[in-house]
Each structure stands twice: as C-alpha cells, then as structure tokens.
Amino acid sequence: xxxxxxxxxxxxxxxxxxxxxxxxxxxxxxxxxxxxxxxxxxxxxxxxxxxxxxxxxxxxxxxxxxxxxxxxxxxxxxxxxxxxxxxxxxxxxxxxxxxxxxxxxxxxxxxxxxxxxxxxxxxxxxxxxxxxxxxxxxxxxxxxxxxxxxxxxxxxxxxxxxxxxxxxxxxxxxxxxxxxxxxxxxxxxxxxxxxxxxxxxxxxxxxxxxxxxxxxxxxxxxxxxxxxxxxxxxxxxxxxxxxxxxxxxxxxxxxxxxxxxxxxxxxxxxxxxxxxxxxxxxxxxxxxxxxxx
Amino acid sequence: xxxxxxxxxxxxxxxxxxxxxxxxxxxxxxxxxxxxxxxxxxxxxxxxxxxxxxxxxxxxxxxxxxxxxxxxxxxxxxxxxxxxxxxxxxxxxxxxxxxxxxxxxxxxxxxxxxxxxxxxxxxxxxxxxxxxxxxxxxxxxxxxxxxxxxxxxxxxxxxxxxxxxxxxxxxxxxxxxxxxxxxxxxxxxxxxxxxxxxxxxxxxxxxxxxxxxxxxxxxxxxxxxxxxxxxxxxxxxxxxxxxxxxx
Numbered sequence: 001x002x003x004x005x006x007x008x009x010x011x012x013x014x015x016x017x018x019x020x021x022x023x024x025x026x027x028x029x030x031x032x033x034x035x036x037x038x039x040x041x042x043x044x045x046x047x048x049x050x051x052x053x054x055x056x057x058x059x060x061x062x063x064x065x066x067x068x069x070x071x072x073x074x075x076x077x078x079x080x081x082x083x084x085x086x087x088x089x090x091x092x093x094x095x096x097x098x099x100x101x102x103x104x105x106x107x108x109x110x111x112x113x114x115x116x117x118x119x120x121x122x123x124x125x126x127x128x129x130x131x132x133x134x135x136x137x138x139x140x141x142x143x144x145x146x147x148x149x150x151x152x153x154x155x156x157x158x159x160x161x162x163x164x165x166x167x168x169x170x171x172x173x174x175x176x177x178x179x180x181x182x183x184x185x186x187x188x189x190x191x192x193x194x195x196x197x198x199x200x201x202x203x204x205x206x207x208x209x210x211x212x213x214x215x216x217x218x219x220x221x222x223x224x225x226x227x228x229x230x231x232x233x234x235x236x237x238x239x240x241x242x243x244x245x246x247x248x249x250x251x252x253x254x255x256x257x258x259x260x261x262x263x264x265x266x267x268x269x270x271x272x273x274x275x276x277x278x279x280x281x282x283x284x285x286x287x288x289x290x291x292x293x
Numbered sequence: 294x295x296x297x298x299x300x301x302x303x304x305x306x307x308x309x310x311x312x313x314x315x316x317x318x319x320x321x322x323x324x325x326x327x328x329x330x331x332x333x334x335x336x337x338x339x340x341x342x343x344x345x346x347x348x349x350x351x352x353x354x355x356x357x358x359x360x361x362x363x364x365x366x367x368x369x370x371x372x373x374x375x376x377x378x379x380x381x382x383x384x385x386x387x388x389x390x391x392x393x394x395x396x397x398x399x400x401x402x403x404x405x406x407x408x409x410x411x412x413x414x415x416x417x418x419x420x421x422x423x424x425x426x427x428x429x430x431x432x433x434x435x436x437x438x439x440x441x442x443x444x445x446x447x448x449x450x451x452x453x454x455x456x457x458x459x460x461x462x463x464x465x466x467x468x469x470x471x472x473x474x475x476x477x478x479x480x481x482x483x484x485x486x487x488x489x490x491x492x493x494x495x496x497x498x499x500x501x502x503x504x505x506x507x508x509x510x511x512x513x514x515x516x517x518x519x520x521x522x523x524x525x526x527x528x529x530x531x532x533x534x535x536x537x538x539x540x
Contacts, residue, residue: 009449013484014477038491040447045395046439050421052339053510057503058443061496093341104503108495157397158410165401191360191396198458199431200392203364236473275480 001128003119004066005033006084008077008228009041015077015228017272021257022076022121024271028137028264029129033074036065042075042083045154046195056097057104059087064105064112072117074124076257078154078227079194084118085159120155121257122226123162126170131177139265140287142180145222147259148215149175149182150234152227153191165189171224171256178263183218187211192230197237208233209241212249221283222252224259231255235277252278262288322379329381332422335510336415340408343415348405349373355399355409365389369399369409372416385423390416391432431462444500447490452483 003026011019026033039062047055063084066073075081091098091114102111125134149171155161156168163170166189172182190211193204212234215223225231235253242249253276261271268288273280322330337343349370356368367375367387375383384390390413399409420429429436435458442454452474459467477483490496 010451012448014451014482016482040490040496041443041449043443044439044449046436047443050418050436050440051504051507052336052418053507054500054503057499061499090341094339097339100506101503104499104506107498107502108492110499153396153398158400158408189398191394191398193361194394194396195432195435196361196392196394198455199435200364203361203392207360236476275482277476277480 002032002034002071003074004069004071005035006039006062006073006075006080008080010228011077015231017258017275018076018228018255020270020272021255021261024266025257025261025264028266029133036062042080044079044083053100056087056090057101059083060101060105060112061110063116064110066116067112072119074119074121076121078152079229081118081120082154088114088118089159122170126174127162135177138178138263140263142175142178142263145180145283145287146183146220147175147180148185148220148223149188150223150225150230151188152225152230153189155226156189183220185214185218187214192233194229197233204233205241205244208237209245212251216249216251221281222254224254224256226256250278252276252280326379326381329419333381333415333419336418337412340411340415342408345405345407346373346412349407350405352404354402354404358398358402360396361392361394365392384416385420391429434458434461446487447493447496450487453487
C-alpha cells in the first residue's frame with residue numbers, strides 16, 4: 001500500500017529516531033511512504049485551543065495536499081494524529097465551518113472535501129499489514145526483554161480510534177507475539193503533561209516520575225512509546241526527575257517502531273538508536289546480536 | 294419595584310459595577326458576566342456537541358480522571374458549576390484552564406458525553422478575547438509564541454520557540470537548558486536555524502483569510518442572549534446552529 005507521509009515538526013529533527021524507524025519499518029514490510037510535499041505544522045493542540053477557524057485552516061492544508069495525492073495520511077506523532085483526525089471530524093460535522101475553511105484554502109488554490117483518512121502507523125501495522133506478515137519477516141526475538149508499553153493520551157483519545165480509550169492493547173499484542181514480556185503497566189494511557197514541562201515544570205515532573213516509577217517498579221527493561229512529546233519528557237528529563245525526587249531512573253525509552261525495527265533485523269544506526277540519550281542497554285544490544293532461528 | 298432594585302444594589306454592588314438597574318436583580322447577571330457568558334457560548338458553539346454542557350450532572354468523574362486536577366485551584370467539575378451559577382469571572386481568574394494538558398481523560402469518561410477538554414479550550418479562547426484582562430501566565434505566552442513561530446515559518450522550530458519563551462518568562466533558565474541543547478546537538482537532533490516552507494506566501498494568505506473569516510463571527514450576538522444564571526435563556530436551541538447550521 002501507498003500512504004501520504006506526514007512526519008510533523010518534531011520528527012523532522014529533534015525526534016529523528018521516530019522518523020527514521022517509521023520509514024525503515026514501513027519499507028521493510030513493503031509499505032510505501034511518500035512524504036507530503038511542503039507540508040506545514042498541524043498547529044498541535046495549542047493552536048486549536050486559541051483560534052478555531054485559523055487552526056482548522058492550517059491543519060486542513062495538509063489534508064488537502066494529501067487528497068491531491070489521492071492517498072491516506074500516516075501521522076506517527078500523537079498530536080498531529082489527533083489534530084488532523086479532529087479537523088476531519090469537525091469539518092464533516094459542521095458544514096459552515098467546512099465552507100469557511102475551504103474559502104481560506106482557496107487563497108492557495110486548494111480545496112478539501114473532508115475525505116482524507118488519517119491513520120497511525122500502529123493501526124496500519126497491526127490492522128492492515130497484520131501480525132502474521134510481521135512475524136514472517138522476524139529476524140530477532142525479544143525473548144527475555146521486559147517491556148512497558150506506553151501509549152500516552154492522544155492516539156487513543158478523544159475519539160474512538162483504532163484501540164481502546166482506557167486499555168489499548170495493540171502494542172502489547174505486537175511485542176508479545178515477537179517474544180517479549182509485557183509488564184503490568186496500568187499507566188499506559190496516563191498523560192505525561194505534554195507542554196506543561198515548559199510551562200508548569202513541577203507538575204510535569206511529577207507526572208513523568210509516576211509513569212517511570214510504574215515501569216521500573218514492575219521490572220521493565222525499557223519503555224516503548226508512540227508519541228514524540230511523551231518520549232522527550234520521559235527521556236530528557238530523567239536526570240532532572242532523579243535530581244528532584246532522589247530517584248535513580250535510567251530506563252531507555254524507545255519508539256515502538258525502533259523496537260519493531262530491531263525485531264525485523266534492521267541495524268540500530270538506521271533506526272536512530274544513536275540518537276538516544278539513554279542507551280538501549282545491554283539486553284537490547286545482546287538480542288540484536290543473537291540470530292533468531 | 295424601584296425600591297426593590299435599590300435594596301438589591303445595596304446587597305450586591307461592590308462599587309465597580311456602574312451600570313445597575315435590572316442587572317443587579319437576583320439571578321440576573323452583571324454586564325461583565327453577561328459579556329463573558331456571551332463570549333464563552335459563542336466559543337462553545339463551534340465545538341461539535343458543545344451544547345451538552347447543559348447535561349452536566351456534577352458527578353465529578355472529570356475531576357477524578359484528571360491527572361493534573363490536584364494542581365488546580367478549581368476543579369473541572371467546579372468550572373461547569375461556576376458557569377451554571379453565573380460566575381464566569383471566577384473561572385477566568387483561576388489557573389485551572391491554563392493547566393489542562395489536553396489529555397482528554399475527562400472527555401472520554403464523562404457519563405453525560407460533555408466535551409470537557411474542548412469546553413476548556415473555549416474558556417481559554419474566551420480569556421484570550423478579553424484582551425489582556427486575563428492572566429493566562431506562561432501558557433498564554435507559550436501559545437502566542439507558538440502561533441507566531443508557526444505563522445513565521447509554516448513549521449514549528451522548537452529551538453526558536455523554547456529560546457523566545459524563556460527569554461520572556463525566565464531568561465536564567467535558558468542557561469539551565471544548555472546541557473540538554475548540547476546533548477541534542479551531539480545526537481544530531483537540533484536544527485540551529487528555522488526554515489520556511491516553500492509555499493510560505495500562499496500559506497500566509499490562508500491564515501490571513503481564516504483570520505478575516507473568524508472576525509466575521511466575532512461580533513455575532515446569540516439570539517438567546519444569556520442574561521440569566523443557570524441554563525435558563527439557553528432554551529432548546531442547539532448551540533451549533535449559530536453559524537447558520539442546519540439541525
């Protein structure tokens with residue numbers, strides 16, 4: 001299948017590990033990602049909370065560009081995924097808003113019908129490609145690796161998307177079938193605070209401490225996530241959390257596509273493992289060396 | 294009736310409400326409150342299913358589900374109670390609406406199906422419309438810089454955003470971020486300079502037009518001008534109908 005790829009701003013550089021691993025994994029599974037030419041920032045939840053019509057016009061530009069390619073959008077970033085899906089929903093439910101947005105888009109010679117589907121890579125990999133296809137290409141087993149699957153908030157909320165609001169399971173299923181052990185992780189959809197790390201740091205540090213503590217206390221070797229902002233908060237602020245709370249966290253945070261890339265035998269440098277601040281650790285390195293029979 | 298009004302004025306006026314008469318009758322809002330309620334309901338009207346705010350049963354599931362309610366001065370449940378009681382001013386003064394991290398836990402769990410996160414957004418927009426009267430603190434600063442960044446380049450450049458934010462809010466903290474910046478640079482995760490998108494010109498035209506369109510609605514008056522507390526005066530009208538929607 002072919003998809004219109006919308007990397008989003010954070011995947012462009014600061015979270016290049018996610019971008020690189022999504023591209024590698026999709027290629028390895030025979031899925032074509034064609035980056036949307038000259039895409040713009042989706043506006044994130046910030047814009048939507050401030051100026052409704054403008055934010056919808058800004059995110060619709062991307063949907064309109066994808067519509068011209070006649071392809072569904074793949075958006076790995078949770079915030080982009082939510083904002084683009086929400087734009088679709090609002091435009092489809094409010095015809096006047098839809099008309100207004102198209103009036104704005106026409107300034108750039110664009111128009112949008114409201115039909116571009118917005119998909120998340122996890123959804124495509126599990127529901128379209130399918131676990132059997134993935135297992136057929138498996139090169140490494142995750143045997144012995146204890147994983148805390150962290151979904152964060154925005155890929156499963158607010159709308160009913162491809163997994164459960166309260167207890168999503170697709171990542172659990174994926175890595176369990178690849179041989180991994182999933183630890184009990186009731187914090188899997190708890191909010192990391194997002195931009196609160198910048199605006200109300202003390203609140204965000206507490207939230208992230210709880211998410212990390214739950215994984216570590218339940219014996220996880222790594223937290224696997226789907227969201228660039230969660231990833232950034234959980235990884236880059238571990239030092240600070242340790243400093244503030246006197247903890248000793250040192251747990252690697254991987255994107256689910258990085259771990260899946262390892263399973264598929266893709267070398268770490270191609271998956272952006274070199275961009276990690278907290279190294280993947282011995283367990284992951286050793287399973288990367290072992291050949292899976 | 295005049296005598297009754299005088300008593301009410303004595304009981305309720307705190308001196309800064311210059312326009313008295315009917316507005317200080319019990320159960321009737323002051324002009325400021327009425328304006329806020331009007332602005333807020335205008336904002337709620339662009340939220341699909343926003344009118345469900347009327348269904349709130351004050352169960353507190355939102356507050357219980359909120360990971361940051363412990364840091365709020367009024368809880369999400371109280372926000373709706375205050376709106377209902379005609380105390381919009383209290384909501385505007387609180388830090389609650391700025392602390393919401395948009396995780397949507399409340400929205401998915403609300404037994405009345407109220408779009409709570411989107412309602413909080415509508416409150417933020419109401420606060421923004423008061424032109425500087427509302428504090429909003431760091432969140433407002435960040436939101437404004439975010440929008441500025443997006444409008445200048447078409448894509449978000451995180452480095453510029455974070456630098457400008459701390460320059461405005463707490464310049465000393467910027468030094469504290471240097472080690473992280475260095476780490477990011479070494480990991481090839483930092484773009485030093487922002488880059489404009491190619492179609493920047495037409496992108497700006499889209500924004501300009503959309504802003505124009507937004508202004509068209511800015512002074513819309515709701516037909517069911519909400520002068521009363523509670524849900525009286527909201528009538529059976531669906532809020533979404535405002536922008537000429539067909540039911």
